Each structure stands twice: as structure tokens, then as C-alpha cells.
Amino acid sequence: MDYSVLVGGEAGQGMDTSAHLLALILKRSGFHVFTRSDYMSRIRGGHNFIQIRFSEKPLYTFSEKVDVIFALNEETIKLHAGRLKPNGVVIADEKTGGDEGILHLPLARTAKELGNSRVANTAGLGAILKYFGLPLEIAENAVIKILGKELSDVNIKALRAGYEMIEPKYNLKVREDEHVLINGNQAVGLGAIAAGCKFYCGYPMTPSTGILTFMASHANEMKIVVDQVEDEVAALNMALGASYAGVRAMTGSSGGGFALMVEALSLAGMIEVPVVLINVQRPGPATGFPTRTEQGDLRFMIHAGHGEFPRMVIALRDPEDAFYQTARAFNIAEKYQVPVLLMSDQHLADSMTTKKPFDFGRIKIERHIAGEEDIAGESYRRYKFTESGVSPRILPGKIPGQVVLVDSDEHDEEGHITESDEIRRKMVNKRLRKFELLKKEVEEPWLIGREKPENLVICWGSTYGAVREAVERLNEEGASVGALVFGDIWPFPTKKLLEEARFAKKIIDVEQNATGQLESLIREQALLQATHKILKYDGRPFSGEEVYLRLKEVL
Amino acid sequence: MTCQFELSNETAWCPGCGNHMIRTALKQALEELGLEPHEVVICSGIGQAAKMPHYIKVNGFNGLHGRALPPAVGIKLANKNLKVIVESGDGDTYGEGGNHFIHTIRRNIDIAHFVHDNQVYGLTKGQASPTTAMGQKTTLQLDGVKVSPLNPLVLALSLGAGFVARGFAGDIPHLVELMKSAITYRGYALVDILQPCVVWNRVNTFAWYKNRVYHLPEDYDYTDKEQAFKKAMEFGDRIPIGIIYKVEKETYEDQFDFIKNGPPLVDLELNPKDAEKLMENFM
Numbered sequence: 001m002d003y004s005v006l007v008g009g010e011a012g013q014g015m016d017t018s019a020h021l022l023a024l025i026l027k028r029s030g031f032h033v034f035t036r037s038d039y040m041s042r043i044r045g046g047h048n049f050i051q052i053r054f055s056e057k058p059l060y061t062f063s064e065k066v067d068v069i070f071a072l073n074e075e076t077i078k079l080h081a082g083r084l085k086p087n088g089v090v091i092a093d094e095k096t097g098g099d100e101g102i103l104h105l106p107l108a109r110t111a112k113e114l115g116n117s118r119v120a121n122t123a124g125l126g127a128i129l130k131y132f133g134l135p136l137e138i139a140e141n142a143v144i145k146i147l148g149k150e151l152s153d154v155n156i157k158a159l160r161a162g163y164e165m166i167e168p169k170y171n172l173k174v175r176e177d178e179h180v181l182i183n184g185n186q187a188v189g190l191g192a193i194a195a196g197c198k199f200y201c202g203y204p205m206t207p208s209t210g211i212l213t214f215m216a217s218h219a220n221e222m223k224i225v226v227d228q229v230e231d232e233v234a235a236l237n238m239a240l241g242a243s244y245a246g247v248r249a250m251t252g253s254s255g256g257g258f259a260l261m262v263e264a265l266s267l268a269g270m271i272e273v274p275v276v277l278i279n280v281q282r283p284g285p286a287t288g289f290p291t292r293t294e295q296g297d298l299r300f301m302i303h304a305g306h307g308e309f310p311r312m313v314i315a316l317r318d319p320e321d322a323f324y325q326t327a328r329a330f331n332i333a334e335k336y337q338v339p340v341l342l343m344s345d346q347h348l349a350d351s352m353t354t355k356k357p358f359d360f361g362r363i364k365i366e367r368h369i370a371g372e373e374d375i376a377g378e379s380y381r382r383y384k385f386t387e388s389g390v391s392p393r394i395l396p397g398k399i400p401g402q403v404v405l406v407d408s409d410e411h412d413e414e415g416h417i418t419e420s421d422e423i424r425r426k427m428v429n430k431r432l433r434k435f436e437l438l439k440k441e442v443e444e445p446w447l448i449g450r451e452k453p454e455n456l457v458i459c460w461g462s463t464y465g466a467v468r469e470a471v472e473r474l475n476e477e478g479a480s481v482g483a484l485v486f487g488d489i490w491p492f493p494t495k496k497l498l499e500e501a502r503f504a505k506k507i508i509d510v511e512q513n514a515t516g517q518l519e520s521l522i523r524e525q526a527l528l529q530a531t532h533k534i535l536k537y538d539g540r541p542f543s544g545e546e547v548y549l550r551l552k553e554v555l
Numbered sequence: 556m557t558c559q560f561e562l563s564n565e566t567a568w569c570p571g572c573g574n575h576m577i578r579t580a581l582k583q584a585l586e587e588l589g590l591e592p593h594e595v596v597i598c599s600g601i602g603q604a605a606k607m608p609h610y611i612k613v614n615g616f617n618g619l620h621g622r623a624l625p626p627a628v629g630i631k632l633a634n635k636n637l638k639v640i641v642e643s644g645d646g647d648t649y650g651e652g653g654n655h656f657i658h659t660i661r662r663n664i665d666i667a668h669f670v671h672d673n674q675v676y677g678l679t680k681g682q683a684s685p686t687t688a689m690g691q692k693t694t695l696q697l698d699g700v701k702v703s704p705l706n707p708l709v710l711a712l713s714l715g716a717g718f719v720a721r722g723f724a725g726d727i728p729h730l731v732e733l734m735k736s737a738i739t740y741r742g743y744a745l746v747d748i749l750q751p752c753v754v755w756n757r758v759n760t761f762a763w764y765k766n767r768v769y770h771l772p773e774d775y776d777y778t779d780k781e782q783a784f785k786k787a788m789e790f791g792d793r794i795p796i797g798i799i800y801k802v803e804k805e806t807y808e809d810q811f812d813f814i815k816n817g818p819p820l821v822d823l824e825l826n827p828k829d830a831e832k833l834m835e836n837f838m
Contacts, residue, residue: 180837180838190834194827195825196827198823199632220812225820230657230658233625233654234625234628234654234658237626238626239629240629241598241625241628241630242632243629244629245629245633245637245821246821247634247820248825249629263619264619267619360827360828361827361828363827364827365826396593397596397614397634397637398593401593402593403612403614403615404615405617406615407615408601408617408619409617416609417567
């Protein structure tokens with residue numbers, strides 16, 4: 001079984017809530033769920049839609065075809081009729097126009113009778129549940145969770161009324177629910193909180209705002225300062241101040257906001273203060289497509305910042321990966337006193353998916369902060385030359401008699417401004433030695449599908465889901481396909497790539513950008529070249545089907 | 556007695572520069588407040604004034620041009636026990652850092668902000684700063700400055716600052732007292748310090764300031780905001796120095812219950828398991 005429901009309408013029609021509710025009901029009914037949000041950069045009007053796919057098997061991507069279109073307006077029917085499977089159905093309010101064959105239901109009328117015109121969507125959800133033959137009880141509890149106690153009575157009534165409006169087409173069996181339903185932004189926030197992040201600041205920018213919102217919603221409970229700052233310039237500088245003083249600090253934005261942080265990223269490299277930041281990418285250049293998806297900032301993240309300094313760049317592949325990698329980023333940042341840059345995108349940020357509850361026991365907090373005994377008898381030198389390049393880090397205010405000086409100028413071991421050519425060479429080398437250590441931390445890409453395949457796909461970040469489904473399907477059909485999905489991007493891991501590429505007749509690059517940035521990196525770092533590129537840069541995410549079809553063209 | 560804040564470093568400041576006097580006053584203020592070097596952080600941006608953390612023994616965060624304030628905010632939130640002082644010039648603070656200046660005042664976080672205001676750019680060699688007078692000729696504004704100057708005190712007052720003061724580098728005893736008041740004030744405290752630049756500003760010289768500054772009278776009521784605006788606007792033949800406005804206000808950090816009533820954030824124990832309960836939100 002593999003079904004999809006599309007909920008579409010204008011911004012402001014309550015679609016988000018309805019779709020979230022439906023996804024939660026399906027999860028609690030024991031299904032795997034994957035949602036995809038497609039929304040416009042506006043608050044009212046326009047056309048937005050959400051696809052909710054569910055199955056007994058794990059899902060990694062959305063489906064192009066849908067079984068049910070729940071149309072909150074007529075435009076939805078026109079725009080998405082082509083997505084409907086031959087045996088699918090359109091559910092809409094009786095006053096919504098459209099052809100015959102549409103299941104027109106008295107949703108608004110029922111809502112009016114119940115005294116709250118806003119519950120029409122919930123009545124529609126009731127009908128959808130009935131269509132699939134799912135029971136109401138689970139749904140009623142989910143209503144209480146999503147809509148709150150105050151609104152639950154009237155919504156449950158609406159749900160029941162909708163349930164009575166149609167006959168079931170399917171008779172799905174409820175299974176045991178073992179999962180959480182979480183999106184990429186929430187998983188990043190959760191990873192940060194698990195890692196002990198006590199300071200998160202940012203300036204609202206779609207599609208990264210969800211992280212800021214998530215952190216704010218748990219700020220008091222978890223004792224985290226969550227600060228909306230005047231601009232992204234302030235954001236990273238402020239996070240660096242907090243980190244210098246000794247708390248784990250993070251900031252995030254999308255590409256344009258990250259562009260404003262670049263000056264302070266260079267500062268982080270120079271002053272060797274650990275920090276974690278995330279770029280939840282959207283299509284650029286400039287304002288681009290504010291609410292859509294792209295992987296256009298890979299090169300930007302690797303190279304951003306004036307001067308030469310070590311950094312680590314990690315792309316997040318799905319919410320589970322986002323959780324563990326975000327937590328890992330804090331350890332790496334503190335261990336090597338470097339900025340660690342995470343990369344997500346709108347598709348990962350907003351897509352909810354079911355995962356096993358995260359294992360908090362797996363998260364280790366390693367601070368690497370020196371104490372009095374580590375600097376015994378010495379006057380503290382923040383940038384003391386060491387073999388590794390990492391100098392012992394103490395915190396300001398913690399050791400009487402010792403002060404901590406960080407400086408954006410080139411500096412001596414104590415942190416004081418210097419113009420010395422000799423110290424300059426030594427300091428540059430000290431900082432860059434840390435990059436050699438980062439290389440040892442790097443995790444190789446995930447391999448999915450065949451080992452040593454004839455056709456090697458390379459991709460990174462959130463395209464993981466679509467590529468995974470496509471590769472599995474092609475292999476089931478007898479092809480020999482393997483895919484390397486890069487998470488760690490910088491330093492660039494080459495070992496597994498070189499191993500797998502030796503046997504490949506074709507190397508196919510799949511990326512959500514127009515120039516094949518990962519492929520260019522592979523040429524530079526591994527002296528390999530893709531034979532084919534499958535690129536998508538229309539702001540819409542790859543589905544598994546699309547990757548499957550486009551791979552099929554080149555195999 | 557040797558001052559515990561003394562550093563033997565030679566400075567990169569010109570002989571006769573007001574920065575020397577400001578440093579003398581600052582060391583004395585810290586000493587008289589009974590603070591120790593490890594308890595104090597000085598944040599600065601870039602410019603001659605911003606080199607202060609290199610010439611005084613305290614913790615220092617010498618960041619980017621115009622960006623002295625955001626790290627100071629982060630530091631104070633992370634460790635409320637640190638005394639956080641920001642030292643930077645007029646170009647750094649009112650020009651490149653203008654947006655941070657505005658919003659840090661709005662935040663009213665507990666930091667003391669000492670702006671070395673010499674009404675000119677020093678380190679970049681003599682260009683106009685946001686406080687250079689209209690019409691004044693500089694190394695870049697050859698026909699004279701064509702934009703009106705920014706009045707930092709009026710701006711701070713209009714943004715609701717709870718502590719607004721003006722000092723003069725040439726009056727060290729007075730400046731020491733101002734600094735002590737600003738450092739002990741609970742909230743954001745601005746002290747705009749008039750300071751001659753002996754190389755690049757031939758208009759606002761030591762004598763120019765000396766002939767104009769006067770102490771606010773003993774009976775001046777610094778809680779009267781209307782009066783404060785008047786005094787803040789007085790910048791011509793006579794320039795008042797002293798605390799122009801001071802009232803009690805709730806600080807930014809005190810609005811976080813866990814900061815106000817808990818240990819500094821930096822001292823919190825971290826345990827990943829504490830976050831596990833949040834998983835329930837996704838069940």
C-alpha cells in the first residue's frame with residue numbers, strides 16, 4: 001500500500017493545520033508518513049498545497065501521484081487534476097465548482113450548523129479517514145493535541161459529521177505506532193537542545209524561521225536564551241560572544257542571511273571561537289524563491305569568508321540525520337575551536353516524516369574546556385602554539401588572575417595585535433593544522449543500493465530521500481545502481497567515492513541546483529568527473545519518481 | 556602601588572591622544588570599584604580606540620569594525636557575572652555599527668559603553684565620522700562635510716536609554732566618576748567621551764573642548780527627560796559634561812526568569828537526556 005492525499009487552497013484557509021492533523025492521525029494509525037509543503041511567499045491568497053503520503057513501508061520522499069485531492073477551492077482542482085491516480089477522488093465542499101465526479105460534500109454547511117465556520121476542513125478530514133476506512137478514535141485524540149482542548153469539541157463533532165458523509169473505499173488496518181513525526185527544522189532544534197545549546201539567535205528568514213520558533217517554544221523550559229536580533233550581522237557576532245563566554249551557541253538563517261554573517265564567519269575562524277550555524281537554503285540569487293527549495297549554496301558555504309581558515313561543512317539528509325549531526329557539530333566546533341556550518345534546505349526543513357524516536361543516549365557532550373590545572377603556573381595564552389594547532393581554551397571570568405583575549409587582528413599567542421611576519425606564518429600554520437585534524441573527523445558518505453555498481457549516483461543533503469527510492473526501484477528492476485549520499489561536505493571525504501567509482505561505468509550527479517556544485521567538488525578533490533548530470537533548479541523538490549525516470553534515461 | 560590592570564605594552568596611539576587619558580581613567584575606575592582583571596571583559600571593534608583591550612589587563616574581545624556591541628550582548632547573557640564594557644570610536648559605534656547601537660539601547664542589557672568620540676576617523680587617516688560638524692574639511696571631504704552630524708546622546712535618549720552621559724578625556728577625575736557610575740548602573744549605559752585627535756582633527760582640539768565643556772551643576776536633575784534632551788542638544792559654545800539622564804529600568808537579562816533567578820548560563824550542567832522529554836511533542 002502506498003497512498004497520497006493532497007490538500008490545496010489559498011494561504012490562510014487553514015491548510016497547514018489540517019495537513020498536520022491528517023499526518024499525525026496517519027502516523028498514530030501506525031503508518032509511515034512523508035509530507036511535502038509547497039507554499040507561496042504570502043499570508044493570504046495565492047495557491048498552496050501539502051501532499052501527505054503514507055504507507056506500511058518507510059517513506060523517504062513524496063509521490064507525484066495522489067489518491068485524494070482535498071480541494072479547499074476550485075483552483076486546486078484545476079491545478080492538480082493531473083496528479084490524480086485513475087481511481088482517485090477529489091473531495092470538495094458542495095459550493096466548490098468543478099466537473100462531475102467530484103465528491104461534493106456539505107462541509108461549510110456542517111461547519112455553520114456546528115457554529116464555527118472554521119471547522120469545515122476538519123469535516124473534510126473526517127470524510128478522508130472514512131474513505132480509507134480508518135477509525136475515528138485516534139483522530140479524535142490527535143485533534144485535541146493539534147487544536148487544543150478549547151477547540152477540540154467542535155472539531156471532533158465536525159470530524160464525526162464528515163465521517164458520516166461518505167462510504168469507505170478502502171479498509172486499512174491500524175498498526176502499532178512506533179514513530180515520531182518531525183520535520184527538518186524541528187530536528188535541528190532538537191539536536192541543538194540535546195547538545196546543550198544555551199544560546200540561539202537569528203533574524204526571521206524563510207525557510208529557516210522554524211528553527212528559531214522551535215527553540216523559542218522550549219526556551220524557558222530548557223533555559224535557553226533565544227533572541228531575535230536586529231540583523232544577521234549581529235546574530236553571528238552575538239553567538240560568538242556567547243560562545244567566547246562559554247555557552248554552546250548557534251545561529252541560523254537562509255542564504256541571504258548567511259551572506260550577512262560571512263564577515264563574522266571569518267572572525268570565528270580568526271579568533272578560534274567555536275560556533276554552529278545553519279543555512280536552510282532556498283533558491284537564490286538575492287531574494288530568489290523565498291519559500292522554495294534548492295541546493296545552490298554548497299560552494300558558498302565552503303568558501304564564504306575572507307582569508308583562509310578551517311571550517312567544517314555538514315549537509316543534513318533527513319530529520320534523523322539532522323538531529324544527530326547537529327549535536328555532533330557542537331562537539332566538533334568545541335574540539336577544534338572552529339565554525340561548523342550545517343546545510344539544510346526548504347524541502348528538508350518543512351517536510352514532516354516518521355522516524356523512530358531519537359536516541360538521546362547516543363548524544364555525547366564533549367566540551368574540551370581547559371581548567372586551572374591545564375595552564376598551571378603560566379600566564380594564560382589564548383593562542384599558545386601547540387603541535388595540533390588547538391590551544392587550550394579557558395573561559396573568561398573562571399580563573400582568578402587569568403584573562404582571555406581574542407582578537408580579529410593577527411595576534412600573538414596572548415591575543416595581542418602583532419605585525420610580525422614570523423608570528424603571522426606560525427599563526428596561519430597553527431590555524432590550518434586544525435584542518436588536517438578535521439579531515440580525520442570526516443564521515444564518509446552513505447552508500448545506498450549496490451556496492452561497486454555499474455552506475456554510481458552521487459548526491460548530497462536532502463536529495464537523499466528521492467535518490468534512495470529511485471535507486472531501490474531501479475535495482476529491483478535489475479539495474480546495477482549504487483548511490484553515495486554525502487553528509488560531510490568539507491573537508492571533503494574521498495575514500496569511499498574513489499573505491500566505488502573504480503567499478504562504475506557511469507557516474508551520475510543528482511543535485512538540486514543548476515551547475516552541479518558537488519560534481520565540481522569531486523573533480524577538484526577526487527579528480528573524478530561525472531558522466532551525466534541530473535539537475536533540478538525550478539525551486540520544487542525532486543520526487544523519487546522524477547529521479548527514477550531521469551536516471552532511467554541515462555542508464 | 557602598581558595597578559593590577561596595567562599592561563606593559565607600548566601603545567599604537569599618538570603622543571597626546573585622548574585615548575591615553577581615557578585608559579588612565581578606565582584603569583582608575585576599575586581599581587576604585589574593587590574589580591579584578593578576570594571579572595571584566597572589554598569588547599571593542601576596530602579603530603584606534605578599539606585597541607583598548609590590548610593596553611589594559613582584562614578579558615578582551617577585539618572583534619570586527621562596527622561589531623563591538625553584539626558580542627558584548629552575547630557575553631553578558633552567557634555569563635551575567637562578568638562586567639562587560641564596550642570601548643570603541645565614533646566611526647565604529649555610530650557609523651559602521653549604527654544598527655547595533657540602536658538595538659542594543661532598546662535591549663537595555665547591563666553593559667557600559669564608552670565611546671571615544673573625536674569627531675573624526677583616526678586609523679583610516681582623517682575622514683569625516685558621523686559626529687564631524689557640517690562644513691568641516693577633512694582629508695576626504697575636501698569641500699567640507701555635506702551631511703549633518705549625528706547626536707548620539709539625543710539618539711540614545713529617544714531610544715529610551717536609561718543612562719546617558721558625556722565625558723571629556725581632558726578631565727580625568729570627572730571621567731573616572733562617570734565611568735564608575737556607568738559600570739555600576741544596572742542596564743545599558745552610554746558615555747560619549749569627547750576626545751581630541753591631535754593628528755586628524757584640527758578643529759576640535761584639546762583647547763576647543765577645554766574652552767567649551769562645563770560640569771552639569773550639582774542640582775541638575777538627571778531624571779528629568781525633557782531637561783536631558785535640552786542638555787543633550789547643547790553642543791556649541793558650551794558643552795555640558797556629566798550624567799545627563801539616569802533612571803532605573805528593568806534590564807534585558809532580568810526578563811529571563813532563569814537568568815535572573817538562576818546561575819549564569821555558562822554554569823548550567825548539560826545533559827542530553829534532559830531534552831528527551833521534548834520527543835513527546837512529536838508522538
